[in-house]
Amino acid sequence: KAGVTQTPRYLIKTRGQQVTLSCSPISGHRSVSWYQQTPGQGLQFLFEYFSETQRNKGNFPGRFSGRQFSNSRSEMNVSTLELGDSALYLCASSFGRPGTDTQYFGPGTRLTVL
Amino acid sequence: GEDVEQSLFLSVREGDSSVINCTYTDSSSTYLYWYKQEPGAGLQLLTYIFSNMDMKQDQRLTVLLNKKDKHLSLRIADTQTGDSAIYFCAENAAGNMLTFGGGTRLMVKP
Numbered sequence: 606k607a608g609v610t611q612t613p614r615y616l617i618k619t620r621g622q623q624v625t626l627s628c629s630p631i632s633g634h635r636s637v638s639w640y641q642q643t644p645g646q647g648l649q650f651l652f653e654y655f656s657e658t659q660r661n662k663g664n665f666p667g668r669f670s671g672r673q674f675s676n677s678r679s680e681m682n683v684s685t686l687e688l689g690d691s692a693l694y695l696c697a698s699s700f701g702r703p704g705t706d707t708q709y710f711g712p713g714t715r716l717t718v719l
Numbered sequence: 720g721e722d723v724e725q726s727l728f729l730s731v732r733e734g735d736s737s738v739i740n741c742t743y744t745d746s747s748s749t750y751l752y753w754y755k756q757e758p759g760a761g762l763q764l765l766t767y768i769f770s771n772m773d774m775k776q777d778q779r780l781t782v783l784l785n786k787k788d789k790h791l792s793l794r795i796a797d798t799q800t801g802d803s804a805i806y807f808c809a810e811n812a813a814g815n816m817l818t819f820g821g822g823t824r825l826m827v828k829p
Binding site for chain 1: 749750754760761763767807809811815816817820821
């Protein structure tokens with residue numbers, strides 16, 4: 606069974622631009638969660654989508670948004686990029702059973718904001 | 720709120736056992752996880768333990784959970800150089816949202 610895939614793997618943008626990252630979950634998984642990893646803040650939860658609906662949201666500004674499609678693939682968007690948005694963005698997929706699920710992570714998208 | 724803490728660094732010799740420790744604060748967590756991250760890679764799920772268990776063994780990995788002290792540990796037997804990586808513990812106190820520790824960098828010396 607194929608794992609979680611994320612595209613692109615690397616991205617370089619400049620301040621003020623916007624970016625869209627994509628995540629394809631493991632087949633059969635309906636939940637996709639997004640995490641931001643930085644050296645300073647570590648791994649932080651951004652949001653979770655289940656059946657095309659945002660189910661949980663972390664403490665990030667409204668510049669960070671996402672969506673999920675009917676095939677469970679998910680995208681996240683960051684508008685008006687800031688230098689501090691440089692990070693590894695990881696997505697994780699699971700069946701979506703709160704509290705009892707196991708999340709499997711993709712390789713991440715490395716975003717650099719110049 | 721939730722806060723998961725880990726020591727930053729651990730160095731062991733090849734063939735020795737490694738023990739990575741983690742403390743968490745939310746007693747409502749149902750599952751606790753250990754993930755491994757190698758340079759430039761995503762997170763690899765190593766193992767997990769349900770909160771009503773004290774111990775779980777999976778080949779070279781042993782997870783111990785002390786729920787009273789909110790302490791979780793991961794023991795790697797016969798540590799190999801390929802085990803060198805950053806290890807994260809995580810809890811899922813709120814729905815499907817994981818809260819991670821800061822990670823422990825394990826260095827294995829030949």
